[in-house]
Amino acid sequence: MIRLGVIGTNWITDRFISAALSTGHYQLTAVYSRTLDKASEFASKYGQVKCYDSLDDLANSDVIDAVYIASPNSLHAPQAKVFINAGKHVIGEKPLASNITEVQELVALAAEKQVLLFEAMVATYVPNFDVIKKALPKLGRLRKVYFSYCQYSSRYQKYLNGENPNTFNPVFSNGSIMDIGVYPLSCAIALFGEPGSMTAQGSLLDSGVDAHGTLVLHYQDFDVTIAHSKVSDGFIASEIQGEQGTLLVDFISQCRGVKLCRRDEPVVDLSVEQDENTMRYEAEEFARLFNASIVSHEGLIRSQIVSAITTQARAIIGVRFPADEQ
Template identity: 45%
Template sequence: MMKFGIIGTNWITDSFIRAGRKVDGFELAAVYSRTERTASEFAAKHGVRHTFTDLERMAASGEIDAVYIASPNSLHAEHAIACLRKGVHVLCEKPLASNAAEVARMLEASEQSGSALMEAMKSTLLPNFAAIRASLPKIGKIRRYFASYCQYSSRYDAFRKGTVLNAFNPAFSNGALMDLGVYCLYPAIVLFGKPRSVKAGGMLLSSGADGEGSMLLEYDGMEGVIQYSKISDSSLPSEIQGEDGTIVIDRISQPQRVEIRYRDGRIEDASVGQDDETMKYEIEEFIRLVKRGRRESETNSHANSLAAMEAVDAARRQIGLRYPADDR
């Protein structure tokens, strides 16, 4: 069994635990929170034996083999490095950090300690993403990758009334690009590699966080077009366009239906079955690589995570989006 500690006590950790309990080898052993009350309440809800309010103590306790980090984006690097230095394996929510400099420090800590580090980008580890990748040769030479994730945030209602919640607070390295845009960007990196160049546009809110934006990724012979928003909705699917056909993806963040539409009019359903608890696949991948003595996933690799964050940094520079973490 792999004994997990939890850092962060929000809804995403509830989802993680539900999924983890479907995975062989997963054991929930400890929870960390800044306050004893929060830690105890979360532990009682999920039947966790050990609680900690000191992260260093949890990492050195011997009660855990690995941590799942779901703290605010601005704290990912700090929390991950503290655990890695104690020999604890780290599965860290997306985005892996606030910027590429932080990612580089995390990768260095992983290398020095020999402990595994993986970005919990679930979409690229789903069976239907594997189906997308396997379908690429069927559509001929790839010419365009288009990904859209525009979902109006309920927290924007509070923002419009004058209350800035964490989702739109740059102090936590939050906003549309970090929350939704990375879901569009990361698959492009996994499928096609690091782009030659990035061009970006976006809209900053009065808080300094971004509400929406777009990116143009330049590759040899093809381009990637990305749009994302937390202040408007879109029902557009995503596509990978080739010279002989197009792969249509219902939701780039969590593909459920994958369809190949050929130029001759044929339509092929390329979807495969996958569990409704989609986070189970990232947990399985993480446990598998640790058991094999590896520090990184082949899909959500260190190089892919760094390339994605370098593209995010390039986009942020172009739209004038800065975080306090950039000055650390």
């Protein structure tokens, strides 16, 4: 049983806890918040859970084996370092860190301390993503890939009203490519590996983060075009086109459905059933690695490639975070 501590008391933390407990591999033992009152209020629905308002105290306690970090993006890396240095395993909510330098530092530190570092990138662990990987040979030679994830942010109106919500604030390493674009980008890297080169475009808000944008990953025989947005809603399926057929993927960030369209053949629905809480699958993968004492894993390679691309893309479109200056 993995004794789990959590940092963050928002909806995504609740969702991950529910997913982790449903696997049967975890026990929630600790909750951290900036105030004990907030930590206690959040923890009350989970029974006997220790509460902390000190990261160091939690990291050096004997009540957890691993921590799930769901704080603002800019805090992911510095908080992860505290726990890795204390010998605790880390599940970092996406993105793992603000930039590639921070990601590489975390990977190196985890290797030195021999602890498991894991990015909670849900899209690459759901069953239908495995369906996509296995179906690729049926497409023949790949020619075009279009991934789209555009979702109007519930906090955008607050921004338009003159407020400064975290999701549009560069201080917290946010914006469209970091919050939205990393999903289809991670899927592309998991499917096709590191591209030979990339191009990027983005539209900036006055706050200094990108509202929406486009990434193009250039491979030898095909390109992957990724559309991402936090200021508009998208409803089109993502596509992987080959000379012999095309895969249609519904909602690429969770791969809700997969259809195979081959020329002159009926469309085949390849979708398999997935848990409604798709975070279950990333929790299961972390538990598998933990129980097998595996600290060097494929996910870390992917996290570094993704972070290198988002760091480069932000440089191209002019998004700079305070974390980039440190």
